[in-house]
C-alpha cells in the first residue's frame with residue numbers, strides 16, 4: 211500500500227506519524243511544526259528577553275542537543291537577540307561523560323556557539339569515578355544529581371549568564387511529579403511542573419520542551435541527523451527514577467495521554483496553607499541557596515572528605531525529604547529501561 215500524502219502541504223509523501231495527534235507529515239512540515247511549537251512556547255511564556263545571555267545546559271544527549279539546535283535556529287530566525295552558549299558539566303565518568311563531551315565539542319563548532327566546561331574534580335575535588343569507588347553503585351546518583359545542579363549554577367555564574375535552559379521534556383517532568391509524590395516532597399512537587407523556576411533568585415531556569423514528548427524529540431533528532439550521544443550512564447542501573455520511568459511508559463502504552471495528564475495533575479495541586487514549606491536561606495559553608503544550615507552538596511562533600519561518604523545519604527525517620535534537604539537519584543535513569551523504551555519509541559514515529 212502506498213504512503214499517504216502529508217496532511218499539511220498535501221504535496222509530499224508523509225514520512226512519519228506524529229505521536230501526539232497521529233498527524234501524518236512529511237519531514238519538512240514536521241520540522242516547521244515542531245519548531246513553531248517551541249517558538250510559541252517561548253513567546254507565550256516569555257521565557258527570554260532580548261539581550262539575555264542564556265546558558266544551554268548541554269549533556270551531549272538527544273534532548274539538550276535538539277535544544278541547542280532549535281534555540282540557535284529560532285534565535286536567528288526570529289531575532290530573539292539572545293547571547294547563547296553551551297554549558298557542560300564533566301562529572302568525571304569514564305566511558306560516558308568523556309565521550310558525550312566530545313559530542314558537545316563538535317556541537318560547539320556545528321552551531322557556532324561557545325562552550326564552557328566545568329568539572330566536578332575542579333569544583334569539588336572529586337570525580338564521579340572516585341566517588342563511586344568510595345560509595346559503590348547504589349547511592350551514587352544522589353551525589354551526582356546534587357553536585358550537577360550546583361555545578362550548573364556555578365558554571366552559569368562564572369560566565370555571567372542571565373538564564374539557563376535545560377532539555378527536560380514532558381516524560382522527565384511526569385517522572386519528577388510521581389517521584390515527588392512518592393517521596394512526599396511537597397516543596398519540589400509544588401514547583402516541578404513550572405516551565406520557569408528560580409525567577410526570584412540569581413539564575414532562573416527554563417524548560418522549553420516541558421510539553422514536548424520524547425518520541426517527538428527523538429524523531430526530530432533522527433531526521434535532522436543531529437550529532438548526539440545516546441549511551442546511558444554506566445553508574446545509573448539502580449537509580450530509583452528508572453522505576454518511575456518504566457511505570458509511566460507502561461501507563462502511556464495503555465493510555466497515550468497519561469504523561470500530559472500526570473503533568474496536568476502536578477500543576478493543579480493546591481497545597482494546604484498549613485503545609486510546612488522549607489525556608490530558603492544560604493549555606494553557611496559555601497553561600498549556595500539552602501533551606502538547611504549547610505547545603506546538600508556541602509553535607510555530601512563533608513562526608514566524602516571525612517571518609518564517611520554515607521553521612522549525607524541517610525534519611526531522617528519521620529521527616530519529609532524537603533525538610534531534610536535530601537534528594538535521591540535526581541537525574542538518572544535505568545539503562546535497560548531506557549534501551550527498551552528507545553525501541554518502543556521508534557514504532558509510532560517511524561513505522562508505516
Ligand SMILES: Nc1ncnc2c1ncn2[C@@H]1O[C@H](COP(=O)(O)OP(=O)(O)OP(=O)(O)O)[C@@H](O)[C@H]1O
Pocket residue numbers: 266267268269270271272273274275297298299300301358375376377378382541542
Ligand atoms: N553533564 C551535564 N552538563 C550540562 N547539562 C546537563 C548535564 N546533564 C544533564 N544536563 C541537563 O539536564 C537535562 C536533563 O538531564 P538528563 O539526565 O535527562 O540528560 P540526558 O538524558 O543525559 O541528556 P538529554 O536530556 O540531553 O537527552 C539535560 O537535557 C541537560 O539540559
